[in-house]
Amino acid sequence: xxxxxxxxxxxxxxxxxxxxxxxxxxxxxxxxxxxxxxxxxxxxxxxxxxxxxxxxxxxxxxxxxxxxxxxxxxxxxxxxxxxxxxxxxxxxxxxxxxxxxxxxxxxxxxxxxxxxxxxxxxxxxxxxxxxxxxxxxxxxxxxxxxxxxxxxxxxxxxxxxxxxxxxx
Numbered sequence: 001x002x003x004x005x006x007x008x009x010x011x012x013x014x015x016x017x018x019x020x021x022x023x024x025x026x027x028x029x030x031x032x033x034x035x036x037x038x039x040x041x042x043x044x045x046x047x048x049x050x051x052x053x054x055x056x057x058x059x060x061x062x063x064x065x066x067x068x069x070x071x072x073x074x075x076x077x078x079x080x081x082x083x084x085x086x087x088x089x090x091x092x093x094x095x096x097x098x099x100x101x102x103x104x105x106x107x108x109x110x111x112x113x114x115x116x117x118x119x120x121x122x123x124x125x126x127x128x129x130x131x132x133x134x135x136x137x138x139x140x141x142x143x144x145x146x147x148x149x150x151x152x153x154x155x156x157x158x159x160x161x162x163x164x165x166x167x168x
């Protein structure tokens with residue numbers, strides 16, 4: 001108890017976390033990531049306070065937390081993956097106008113990219129192709145239309161691949 005009263009709050013907090021086995025116990029829980037993020041938010045709050053008041057003790061920090069709880073003031077948790085080193089997952093649509101060092105595009109396989117699955121199973125009537133403005137229609141030589149509905153998917157793939165500065 002004397003350490004909590006005499007050490008700085010940051011020093012005492014680290015002693016409690018490291019020597020109590022609390023960190024190891026958290027790491028074994030199924031929701032460990034969530035709990036570690038909360039612990040990180042708590043430590044960030046402590047660091048912010050000690051930067052303003054270097055003599056802050058753990059007892060005073062606990063009083064501060066009690067006052068926050070009494071008044072319903074939450075400690076904001078940092079969002080996961082906000083840093084420059086984080087991996088960002090997004091759709092090709094969402095990547096338009098953005099740029100990254102490296103881009104990974106999964107499932108770039110003919111018939112799979114863009115959720116495409118055998119679109120040729122259902123053929124639309126010729127009337128549809130003749131009246132639809134801008135329809136990508138070709139003739140198969142026997143007079144039957146061949147639809148190339150891949151144009152949007154190709155454009156999106158191009159967008160996704162050209163987001164990379166160094167490699168895709």
